[in-house]
Amino acid sequence: MPLRFAARFACSEATLTVPSGQSGWIKRGEGKVSGFPSGIWRYPTEIRFGVGAIAELPSAVKASGIKRPLVVTDHGLAANPMIADARARLDGAGLPNELFSQVRGNPVGSDIEAGMKAFRDGGHDGVVAIGGGSALDAGKTIAMAAHQPRPLFDLHVSSGGPAAIDGSKVAPMIAVPTTAGTGSETGRAAVVTDESVHEKRIFLHATMMPKVVIEDPELTVGLPANLTAWTGMDALAHCFEGLCAPELHPFSDGVAVEGLRLIKEFLPRAVADGRDLEARGMMLAAASMGSTAFQKGLGAIHSLSHPVGARYDTHHGLTNAVFFPYVIAHNRSAILEKCDRVAAYLALPKGGVNGVMDWVLELRERFAIPHTLVGLGVDGARVDEIAVAAEADPSTESNPMPVNAADMKTMFLNALDGRLS
Numbered sequence: 080m081p082l083r084f085a086a087r088f089a090c091s092e093a094t095l096t097v098p099s100g101q102s103g104w105i106k107r108g109e110g111k112v113s114g115f116p117s118g119i120w121r122y123p124t125e126i127r128f129g130v131g132a133i134a135e136l137p138s139a140v141k142a143s144g145i146k147r148p149l150v151v152t153d154h155g156l157a158a159n160p161m162i163a164d165a166r167a168r169l170d171g172a173g174l175p176n177e178l179f180s181q182v183r184g185n186p187v188g189s190d191i192e193a194g195m196k197a198f199r200d201g202g203h204d205g206v207v208a209i210g211g212g213s214a215l216d217a218g219k220t221i222a223m224a225a226h227q228p229r230p231l232f233d234l235h236v237s238s239g240g241p242a243a244i245d246g247s248k249v250a251p252m253i254a255v256p257t258t259a260g261t262g263s264e265t266g267r268a269a270v271v272t273d274e275s276v277h278e279k280r281i282f283l284h285a286t287m288m289p290k291v292v293i294e295d296p297e298l299t300v301g302l303p304a305n306l307t308a309w310t311g312m313d314a315l316a317h318c319f320e321g322l323c324a325p326e327l328h329p330f331s332d333g334v335a336v337e338g339l340r341l342i343k344e345f346l347p348r349a350v351a352d353g354r355d356l357e358a359r360g361m362m363l364a365a366a367s368m369g370s371t372a373f374q375k376g377l378g379a380i381h382s383l384s385h386p387v388g389a390r391y392d393t394h395h396g397l398t399n400a401v402f403f404p405y406v407i408a409h410n411r412s413a414i415l416e417k418c419d420r421v422a423a424y425l426a427l428p429k430g431g432v433n434g435v436m437d438w439v440l441e442l443r444e445r446f447a448i449p450h451t452l453v454g455l456g457v458d459g460a461r462v463d464e465i466a467v468a469a470e471a472d473p474s475t476e477s478n479p480m481p482v483n484a485a486d487m488k489t490m491f492l493n494a495l496d497g498r499l500s
């Protein structure tokens with residue numbers, strides 16, 4: 080059987096066969112050793128980290144070969160002084176730039192199409208995306224799609240996929256995260272809702288990885304406590320689902336458990352005091368570690384969260400946080416050993432799945448995150464179509480145990496009724 084790596088959320092670009100001699104498991108000249116797993120293990124990209132790191136923006140842009148950047152942010156941040164400051168730094172370095180801010184939370188196709196037009200009309204040669212996951216994903220998708228010959232929604236992983244993307248036409252981009260959660264800055268994926276079918280679509284290509292990331296904790300200081308908590312819970316879901324995904328990737332597993340430790344120590348601090356720069360900085364690191372970890376894949380938390388977010392416009396991290404314990408409960412038998420490892424490394428009071436479950440429930444309570452979907456304004460009216468969409472989500476393939484639409488329906492209804500069995 081050929082060694083196969085499916086097009087996962089943020090890792091491989093296509094089904095790949097590992098050539099002879101590429102992995103330690105493969106004997107040179109023999110192609111592969113039957114039965115041994117193998118892999119292509121990627122690391123993210125250059126990260127310029129620290130308080131004041133935004134001063135690095137012009138040199139990062141120049142180092143990436145960009146001369147005329149389009150600055151992309153969401154409409155909520157457009158008037159924030161950090162955007163004017165970043166643009167002034169670019170101007171001061173002789174980098175003429177324009178602002179595109181027609182991006183909503185959970186960006187949709189028409190946002191991206193408008194950004195692609197602004198990119199082409201302005202003669203831009205690269206993107207500087209500043210903001211949370213919505214702005215970064217929009218910036219990444221605009222840079223990827225602006226000059227592709229095929230329509231935008233021919234290019235997502237459930238359609239043409241990475242093979243449909245012409246990598247030579249993808250413009251370089253710089254990512255400046257202002258939330259600590261999605262890890263979009265250190266991933267090759269972007270999530271955009273196709274409003275015509277109400278589905279979140281994932282775009283994935285190796286060339287979509289930002290050339291340089293600027294992580295400046297001061298830029299996250301203004302994020303309100305509730306969004307700090309919700310985005311932090313997204314990072315937690317990334318580290319945890321990445322760790323529990325079955326594919327062999329020991330590097331990612333190591334990153335995931337340390338990411339979880341950082342979240343345990345610093346997320347409550349960042350929520351309690353938004354000006355705590357150490358906590359803000361460590362959460363930025365943990366968020367980037369989350370997307371590094373989920374190169375292996377994600378799981379049913381994200382499979383369920385995506386169709387709910389696309390239909391009800393709920394915040395992604397908050398939606399994950401609601402589903403989290405119900406998915407842990409469903410996956411229990413397949414994650415015993417991974418949870419033991421997490422519980423030991425994090426010194427949780429209890430071991431195994433119960434230890435992780437208690438920790439997550441305690442965080443949810445501390446951050447006033449609703450226990451059921453009802454608290455998100457979600458009801459059961461669309462459960463069947465959500466279950467089918469969740470089964471089809473690219474994250475499902477890497478859930479620690481096989482799950483189908485019936486399992487998704489069970490987990491959804493448990494989350495609706497608050498049933499944690």
Ligand SMILES: NC(=O)c1ccc[n+]([C@@H]2O[C@H](COP(=O)([O-])OP(=O)(O)OC[C@H]3O[C@@H](n4cnc5c(N)ncnc54)[C@H](O)[C@@H]3O)[C@@H](O)[C@H]2O)c1
Pocket residue numbers: 089153154155156183184185186210211212213214216257258259260261262263266268269270298299300301302303306310313370395396
């Ligand atoms: N690419 C990926 O791998 C990936 C992974 C997970 C989620 N996502 C996507 O990311 C999006 C969610 O991103 P998010 O959770 O970062 O939220 P977001 O980007 O939607 O931002 C939430 C709100 O916070 C505001 N905001 C951002 N930074 C701020 C700051 N420093 N101060 C004050 N306000 C600030 C924004 O204006 C917005 O109103 C969703 O669309 C989700 O699907 C992508």
Ligand SMILES: [Fe+2]
Pocket residue numbers: 261313316317381395399
């Ligand atoms: Fe996520």
